[in-house]
Amino acid sequence: MSEDPEKLELAVDRLLREQPARRAPPTLQARVLAELNSRTVAQTARPWWRKGFAHWPLSARVAFLIASGGFVKLALLGVMSVTALARSDDVAGTVTPAVSWLHAGADILHALASMVESVIRAMPAEWLYGATVLGVGLYAALFGLGAVAYRTLYVNK
Amino acid sequence: VQNQDEFGTFMSAYQDMVFTTAARLAGNDAQAEDISQEVFLKAYENFGHLCTSATAGGWLKTVTTRLTLNHLSRYRRRWRFFSELRQDDSEDGPELDFPAPDTLIGDLDADTRHVLVEQALRELPEHQRVPLVLYHFEEMPYLQIAKQLGISLPKVKTDIQRARAALANILARKGVLRESAER
Numbered sequence: 001m002s003e004d005p006e007k008l009e010l011a012v013d014r015l016l017r018e019q020p021a022r023r024a025p026p027t028l029q030a031r032v033l034a035e036l037n038s039r040t041v042a043q044t045a046r047p048w049w050r051k052g053f054a055h056w057p058l059s060a061r062v063a064f065l066i067a068s069g070g071f072v073k074l075a076l077l078g079v080m081s082v083t084a085l086a087r088s089d090d091v092a093g094t095v096t097p098a099v100s101w102l103h104a105g106a107d108i109l110h111a112l113a114s115m116v117e118s119v120i121r122a123m124p125a126e127w128l129y130g131a132t133v134l135g136v137g138l139y140a141a142l143f144g145l146g147a148v149a150y151r152t153l154y155v156n157k
Numbered sequence: 158v159q160n161q162d163e164f165g166t167f168m169s170a171y172q173d174m175v176f177t178t179a180a181r182l183a184g185n186d187a188q189a190e191d192i193s194q195e196v197f198l199k200a201y202e203n204f205g206h207l208c209t210s211a212t213a214g215g216w217l218k219t220v221t222t223r224l225t226l227n228h229l230s231r232y233r234r235r236w237r238f239f240s241e242l243r244q245d246d247s248e249d250g251p252e253l254d255f256p257a258p259d260t261l262i263g264d265l266d267a268d269t270r271h272v273l274v275e276q277a278l279r280e281l282p283e284h285q286r287v288p289l290v291l292y293h294f295e296e297m298p299y300l301q302i303a304k305q306l307g308i309s310l311p312k313v314k315t316d317i318q319r320a321r322a323a324l325a326n327i328l329a330r331k332g333v334l335r336e337s338a339e340r
Binding site: 005008009011012013015016017018019020021022023024025027028029031032033035036037 | 161164165168169172173174175176177180186190193194197198201267271274275293294318321322324325328333334
């Protein structure tokens, strides 16, 4: 390093500020305009339904809005019909056995959770600490391995 | 078509500036041309307000810098995170002492000197060239450079300091700078 960094900074700054702008390659403008032309052509060639909504014909936009309103109304009617059906006594009789299966599933899960809890309580605390330390150690080792692999295979490639 | 004609005039006014910024940051003319094209395609999307804006140059410069840095981070090694651990500065070469700034420039004519300085910039490693260009050409403060590159403030200062020394070494070899006689 130079003995006088400030002097070096001044010199480099002066030298770099004197640098004029470089000439852009003559091909640049032609490339950009050609790309713009091809985009315009592609945009024009696309059918109206593949363009944005604002570019659709007016009749198509109106038809789309009417159809959307119809679908929303249909969906609301559907939800209301299902709700009314679920409240009726006939359906309640059909649904109750299915719900009882759900209750059985919940009971099994609860029993499993109780078993795991009692196993953990019966286990010595040192084992739990050991398992935690082992987990953290393995995580750190994996992270380190990833870092070494990144630097070896990617950064220094 | 008329819009494209106006855009052609707009491009003519700014293309050297955009290309220069991209080329100095990227250190590669072919990539700089690709980046410049991308910048102008974005400019075309915003041409409605750029064509009458007094800050169009600033907008183009900001977009060029951002796109070039994105390009560098996508396709090349970055000095973020793992690279911060790397202390490989062997490319800096031997250290030099320098005389007073007003006697630094050698006897070369201005055109030759400009070409040699551009070449020397390209010879710098990326982790030194990018912060050096942002500081000296784009007049970006250290803190903003650190944020842009995602590296620490001390690392930015060190990289720029080493970049100046490395650049001076290269330029001294090319005869653009005179080495101190006291060395």
